[in-house]
Amino acid sequence: QSVLTQPPSASGTPGQRVTISCSGSSSNIGSNTANWYQQLPGTAPKVLINNNNKRPSGVPDRFSGSKSGTSASLAISGLQSEDEADYYCATWDDSLNGWVFGGGTKLTVL
Amino acid sequence: EVQLVESGGGLVQPGGSLRLSCAASGFTFSTYWMHWVRQAPGKGLEWVANIKEDGRETYYVDSVKGRFTISRDNAKNSLYLQMNSLRAEDTAVYYCASLSVGWGQGTLVTVSS
Numbered sequence: 001q002s003v004l005t006q007p008p009s010a011s012g013t014p015g016q017r018v019t020i021s022c023s024g025s026s027s028n029i030g031s032n033t034a035n036w037y038q039q040l041p042g043t044a045p046k047v048l049i050n051n052n053n054k055r056p057s058g059v060p061d062r063f064s065g066s067k068s069g070t071s072a073s074l075a076i077s078g079l080q081s082e083d084e085a086d087y088y089c090a091t092w093d094d095s096l097n098g099w100v101f102g103g104g105t106k107l108t109v110l
Numbered sequence: 111e112v113q114l115v116e117s118g119g120g121l122v123q124p125g126g127s128l129r130l131s132c133a134a135s136g137f138t139f140s141t142y143w144m145h146w147v148r149q150a151p152g153k154g155l156e157w158v159a160n161i162k163e164d165g166r167e168t169y170y171v172d173s174v175k176g177r178f179t180i181s182r183d184n185a186k187n188s189l190y191l192q193m194n195s196l197r198a199e200d201t202a203v204y205y206c207a208s209l210s211v212g213w214g215q216g217t218l219v220t221v222s223s
Contacts, residue, residue: 002154035209037155045147045155050210088155090209098169099145099157099209 003028004089004102011108012079020105022072022089028100032092034072036065039086039104048087049074076107084109112136112212119204119217126196126221132189132206132214140164140184145209146191148202149216158204159191174200196221 005023012018022034036049047056049065052072064075072089089102118130130146146158159170159180168180179192189206196219203216 037213039155044205044213044215045207047210047212056211086154090155090157098171099160101147101155101157104154 002103003093003096003100004091006087006089006102006105008103009106009108011110012076013110014079014081016079017075017077018079018107020074020076020087020089020107022074022102024070024072024091024100026070027095028070028091028093029067029072030070031094034065034067034089034091036063036072036074037088037090039088040082041085045088079109081109083107112208114206114208114212114214116204116206116214116217119219121220121222122196123223124197124221127192127194128196128219130191130193130204130206130217130219134187134189134206134208137208137211139187142208142211144180144182144189145207146180146189147205147207147209147213148200148219149205150199150202153202156202161189193219198222 033051037045038048039045052067053065062078066073086104088104093100113135115133145160161168161180165182177195181190198221201221205216206214
């Protein structure tokens with residue numbers, strides 16, 4: 001059971017907007033910034049969003065992150081077939097003294 | 111371009127040891143916390159350990175405390191993970207990462223007799 005809770009799956013059609021949630025607590029998302037990672041099938045994870053809403057160079061602006069209270073969200077607009085991947089949220093947990101990851105959300109583009 | 115290249119994985123018997131290495135380039139290695147994250151076959155990501163920029167602070171997930179040691183050599187832009195007393199449940203792909211900048215391609219560790 002992951003400390004951060006994500007829906008196991010999400011789906012959308014090309015061009016749609018999809019949102020993936022990440023629910024935590026006051027000791028993790030509530031007091032620290034959240035990152036998001038994309039893992040395409042058979043590949044290593046890639047940094048998609050850091051510090052709640054910052055996109056590293058090269059990440060399309062179709063991807064955006066936000067945080068409110070003890071939850072974070074990843075939004076993908078203009079969904080494309082190549083967005084089909086697993087998405088993970090992560091942050092530092094002050095009580096565990098370690099980083100924690102969400103269980104991952106498998107995004108399917110219908 | 112950020113590059114992180116892991117090495118040192120392989121097959122090891124339960125109770126054995128392995129040392130993973132990670133060579134970094136394309137960013138100022140000495141100014142970032144560095145991490146090891148693992149992924150068991152068919153499972154999600156699990157954070158293993160991290161180390162502060164100057165190497166003076168380290169943290170571990172409970173399941174590896176006392177068995178794994180993370181270290182770094184900023185002069186060589188390198189990160190290490192010494193893994194002792196390995197168990198079957200440590201079987202996973204191990205990634206070297208700066209969680210805000212980039213990830214390596216991973217190295218597979220298989221613990222089996």
